[in-house]
Every structure is written in structure tokens, then in C-alpha cells.
Amino acid sequence: MRKSNFPLRLLPSLAEELKRVSAEEGVSVNTYINVAIAEKLAVRQTAAEFFAEREKGGSPSRALEILEMAGREDEPEPEGSDELLEA
Template sequence: MSKSNFALRLQPSLLEEARKVADTEGVALNQFINAAVAEKLSALRTESYFRERAARANIPEALEILSRAGRNGPVIPGDEVD
């Protein structure tokens, strides 16, 4: 994996908090920032994925399938409603 340098400008208060958290976690500040950026990218990609899936959804068909749920056989042990 190649690495590159990037000058990051953070507000002093944000930098201090990031340093505290990195120290608490026992990792280098650089490692903490890398993990934070990776988590944010993952969250954004996940949101995008679900938006794309929702756009392709067929709501009436899904509701029709759900309306049939549990009508085709006996209750499976453990699935009883209390």
C-alpha cells in the first residue's frame, strides 16, 4: 500500500480532542485520523448504497409478499406470539 502526505489544517480545539482520543485509544494521531476518515467514507458509501437500492424497490410487490408471510404453514417452534 502506498502512502502519501497531506497537510491537514484542523481547528486547534478539534486537533486537541483528536489527540486526546488517539491517546486514550493507544494509537498514533495519524492512525486515528486515517481510521476516522475510513469510517466516514464507509458511512457515506453505505448511505449511497441504500439510496440506490430504495430507488429500485417495488413497494407494492414487497407489501404483497409481506401480507402472505406466515400463512402457508404451521408456526415453527420458537416463533409463537406471546
């Protein structure tokens, strides 16, 4: 596996917390940072895939139709709506 160096500047408070937490986890600061970055990138990739999949089924014209209906007074309120009930 190819490795590279990357200069990282942290706020002193973050650096101290990072040292404390990585020691609690029983790993080096370097390992902790690598795992944290891998987790963040995985979340980002998962979100991108999720929204790309959702976009496939989307219809801009249908979305506009729905938005045009929003707030119409002639539309019945769905049962269990969150409007306040008058006593």
C-alpha cells in the same frame, strides 16, 4: 501500500481533542485520522448503496398518486393516528 502526505489544518481545539482521544485509544494521531476517515467513507458508501437499492423499486407516478391523496378529507384516519382526542 502506497502512502501520501496531506497537509491538514485543524482548529487548535480540535487538534488538542484529537491528541487526547487518540492517546486514550492507544493509537497515533495519524492512525486515528485514517480510521475516522475510513469509517466516514464506509457510512457514506453504505447510505449510497441503500438509497440506490430503494430507488430501484420506486415509481415516480405512484409517489405522485400518494401525494395527491395526502390531506383528503374523505380518507379515513388510520387507527391509532396521532391526532389529539377531544375530551
